[in-house]
Amino acid sequence: MSKMRAMLLESLAPIETNPLKLREIDRHQIKRPNEILMKIDACGVCRSQLHGIEGDWKKYGIPPALPTVPGHEIVGTVIETGPKVTKFKVGQRAGISPLYGSCRECDYCRVGKEHLCDLAEVTGESLLGGYAEYITITEDFATIVPDSMESAYAAPLFCAGVTAYKAVMASEPERGKKTGIFGVGGVGHMAVEFAKINGCRVIGFARSKSHLDVAKKVGADNVIEYSSNQGEFLSSLKKEEGLLDSAIVFAPSESVTDAAINSVKKGGTIVLATFGNIPSFDVTQEKTVRGTLIGSRKDMADVVRIAAENDLKVIYKTFPLEQANQVLMQLKQSKIEARAVLIP
Known part of the structure; x- marks a missing residue:
């Protein structure tokens, strides 16, 4: 053989x-x-x-x-x-x-x-x-x-491509909708592009400057450095953009998931495209947390x-x-x- x-x-x-x-x-x-x-x-x-x-x-x-x-x-x-x-x-x-x-x-x-x-x-x-x-x-x-x-x-x-596309579609993209991409690496950089194709205002979040630069390179409207201090991070977000309509999480981290949930306005949508637990969830805010798979x-x-x-x-x-x-x-x-x- x-x-x-x-x-x-x-x-x-x-x-x-x-x-x-x-x-x-x-x-x-x-x-x-x-x-x-x-x-x-x-x-x-x-x-x-x-x-x-x-x-x-x-x-x-x-x-x-x-x-x-x-x-x-x-x-x-x-x-x-x-x-x-x-x-x-x-x-x-x-x-x-x-x-x-x-x-x-x-x-x-x-x-x-x-x-x-x-x-x-x-x-x-x-x-x-x-x-x-x-x-x-x-x-x-x-x-x-x-x-x-x-x-x-x-x-x-x-x-990476189909995962990014599916996650963006799960976020119910619309023209002018403000969407945050948490983790702009191999998958996230394509999610930025699919969200832009659908007319969203896209904000990229990452810990490293190199990944923030990638987000800019593929057309993100804004990038914000992710901080593990959630209070500081949310303060920066509210100051620059206000709360998001939707968030998509590619970083396999409970703390990032928690920050993403808290970065979205009441009634908004959070899409989880990675394994991980949801640390806390306030049902009174009528947010939707949705999983997605390839x-x-x-x-x-x-x-x-x-x-x-x-x-x-x-x-x-x-x-x-x-x-x-x-x-x-x-x-x-x-x-x-x-x-x-x-x-x-």
């Missing part, structure tokens, strides 16, 4: 110990008639992989088994198709999001919310992950990537279309596949400006 290079996680450990090992493993082969085989061109690096590798998310069952190949925002070139494939031809490019598959029959799947399916399969929580040279997937769960997009540009759209296949296709139509800025830097440990270390240290992309 043909082999392929992959960064394999054999045991959970701090990223400082270089737990991802470059291995030669069996190359994936088409097993179902509706599958495509892709040669991976690019795979974005998501913070969720860091949490999975280091064992932070064991309580959520992530990863479900070892060994595994991480990576769930993938763009590649189709090199082989199953006999029943009609959507793709050899030579076309396709993208894969965290949503690798679903049952297609439950109440969620029937209404186009297959990402909520109890049997949904997640890319990169098995040996089918993007930190490798090849991957297979059924044609229905792969998205066509237009010729106008470079693979390294498109890859972050397939997790997106459906339609959401994914919409993100690719909107990115192409609006020349969406995706801020990324490429690295060789073999440097996955070092890249995740930089991510842990907040040294990645926005998104890192691995190139096999």
